[in-house]
Amino acid sequence: MSTTVPQALARDVSRAVSIDFAGVGRAFAPERGSGPARPVLRDIELAVEPGEVVAILGTSGCGKSTLLRITGGLDSATSGSVRIDGSPVSGIDPRTAIGFQEPRLLPWRTVHDNVALGLPRGTPKAEGAERVSTLIDLVGLSEFAGHRPREISGGMAQRTSLARALARNPGVLLLDEPFGALDALTRLKMQDLLLDILSAEPTTVLLVTHDVDEALQLADRIVLLAKPEDESAPGATIAQLLTVPGTRPRDRGSAELAELRGRLLDGLGIDRHGSARGVETGTSIPHYPY
Amino acid sequence: MTYQSEPDERVPGVVTTQGSSYDTTEARPGRAFLARGTGRLTSRTWFVLLAGALLPAIVLAVWLIASAGGTTATLPSPGDVWLAGVDLAQRGLLASDVAISVQRVLLGFGIGAGLGLSIGAVVGLSKLGDILLSPTLAALRAVPSLAWVPLLILWFKIGEDSKVILIAIGAFFPVYTTVSAALRHVDRQLVEAGRAFGLNGPRLFVTVQLPAVIPSVISGLRLALAQAWLFLVAAELIASSMGLGFRLVDSQNNGRIDRIFFVIILLAVLGKLTDSLVGLFERWVKRRWS
Known part of the structure; x- marks a missing residue:
């Protein structure tokens, strides 16, 4: 992948914006009958800076996809509010775009025409075609x-x-386990590709994943x-x-990341099996922040 | 089928992210092998045409032999039937019968299919439409077609209207049923992706739902066309002064069994011809839209 930013992209380098979650909660109505509502998310407080990848x-x-869908306007919070660039989200928002876990491409359209579906309404035809081929x-x-x-x-x-x-x-780019269905090697390559893309098209990213390494x-x-x-x-709420x-792209094998990985796995309820290697389950390098 | 043993070229990750390494030629040897192997004879056009004509040829031969000794009163010979057709053509009756029947079929089919498409769309897309309309339509569908005839004749007299309406009723239900069912089963994920990219209402329908159901719509139209021919003959048998159905009744009254044979064969040919035309269209559509 070339590192030079193509002209057409540099021109409309996007307007990365902030996201603010204020006391966001979501409870689902009971499946049938009139039982109590089933809360999935509660008290999500988070401020995401413009251009940040979270x-x-x-x-x-645990409701991570629900949180993403609320941000994208595909679902709505039952309490609290989500603000993008200071204004509250209500319904599908033109400032956000979603990448789903499945590609969800229209099977009767070519790759080119599928990408063109994403163009904002009212994009002039020639400009749209140029942007699609650049992408x-x-x-x-x-x-x-x-x-x-x-x-x-x-x-x-x-x-x-x-x-x-x-x-x-x-x-705001919302990615819902975008590489979850891919095999391990393809997933690693896609992660690098995403980093290349973000350097060409800086934007705020919310990335839902269950892969600790991908997050790191x-x-x-x-x-x-x-x-x-x-x-x-x-x-569920924010536990950590x-x-x-460090800066991206990060060394996949770094010891710092290994430490963080351990703590995250712990938080996900996964046993690190640290003692099996004669290592205390505690920290092997000084506690974060360093 | 041997097809199943072919490797699935679309397994994610078999292909690296280096696009150029994707080799479309890889799958071809398998198909070429298939063409040379089991599918050798049955995939040749001449063989398909010839084998399809085999049974009619046998029937014709048996018919020739059987009618050779008999009288024309019970089983006319193929020659007699041909002559009856030539006679009808020379009197100008054949052209007018075919013309009026085709006109009725096309009119009735057009009206019925059009209504089937629009009402099917309402029922398939809107929950409220479904609740309001589908029980009534299901009940109407259960009414045997001939039950409408007395009512239609009383209301619209023995004119073109009553026949076209009966044919429209026949063409309506296959289209309505397939369209409403197909729309209900459009991939929700695709619809949601469409919504996430800012499509809604008519634009969403035209971009996602309609293309997704086009193959089913064509199948429904094909069924409806067959139904239209069935209802045509029913309408013309009962009350008419022209058309292929009328020619059947007329020939029955005059004891012209050769003409009856001729009209039946003509109906088979016409029905098969229109069905084949829609079938060709269907094949093109399925290639284009899936």
């Missing part, structure tokens, strides 16, 4: 622009989906969502908020 980690079912270049699919989704691999489909989200020129590799900060252990209150040291 990873949301959590066990499955397809950026994700390395220029040879496949005329292919249908069924003719390309899962990784390529996911890259198309990413390009479609970027076509919206979003201030991509994020500036990591939010760990979890339910309280003592079940004192139902619904970590700043990842």
Whole structure:
């Protein structure tokens, strides 16, 4: 992937914006009958800086996707509010774009036309076509622009989906386990690609993932969502908020990250098996922050 | 089928993120092998045409032999039937019968399919429409087609209207049923992706839902066309002074069994011809939209 930023992209380098979560909670109505509402999220307080990449980690079912969907306007909070660039989110917001876990491409459209779906309404045709081909270049699919989704691999489909989200020129890019369905090696390559893309198209990113390494590799900060252990209150909330040291791209094998990884896995309820190697489960290097 | 043993080229991650390494030629040897192997004969056009004509040829031969000794009163020979057709053509009856019947089929089919499409869309897309309309339509669908005839004749007299309406009723239900069912089952994820990119209402329908159901719509239209021919003959048998159905009744009254044979064969040919035309269109649509 070339590191030079293409002209067409540099011109409309996006307006990364801030996100503020103020006391966000979401409770789902009971499946049937009139039982009590089932709270999934509560008291989410978080301020995301413009251009920041924040990873949301959590066990499955903890509400991380719900939080993302609320931010994107596909769902709405039952309490609290989400503000993007200071104004509250209500409904689908033109400033946000979503990359789903599945590519969700329209099977009857070519890669090019699928990416074009992301263009903001009212983009002049020529300008739109130019932007689409620039983005397809950026994700390395220029040879496949005329292919249908069924003719390309899962990784390529996911890259198309990413390009479609970027076509919206979003201030906030919401990624819902975007690489979760890919195999391990493709996932690593996609993470690097995402970093390249972000340097070409800086934007605020909320990345939902269950992959601790992915969060460490991509994020500036990591939010760990979890339910309280003592079940004192139902619904998940922010259990840990970590700043990842260093600048991207990070050394995947660094000891600092290994330490953070351990703490995050702990928070996710995964046994580190540290004692098996004769290491105390505590810290092996000084406590974060260093 | 041997197809199943072919490797799935779309397994995510088999392909690296380096787009150029995706090799579309890889899958071809498998298909070429298939063409040379089991599918050798049954995939040749001449063989398909010839084998399809085999049964009619046998029937014709048996018919020739059986009618050779008999009288024309019970089983006319193929030659007699041909002559009856030539006779009808020379009197100008054949052209007028076919013309009026085709006109009725096309009119009735057009009206019925149009209504089926729009009401099917309402029921398939809107929960309220579904609740309000589908029980009534299901009940109407249960009414045997011929039950409408007395009512239609009383209301619209024995004119074109009553026949076209009966045919429209016949064409309506296949389209209505397939369209409403297909719309209900459009991939929710695709619809949500469309919404996330700012599409709603008619734009969402035209961009996502309609293309997604086009293959089913065409199947419904094909069924509706077959139904239209069925209802045409029903309408013309009962009350008419022109058309292929009328020619059947007329020939029955005059004991012209050769003409009855001719009209039945003509109906088979016309029905097959229109069905094949829609079938070709269907194949093109399925390639284009899926």
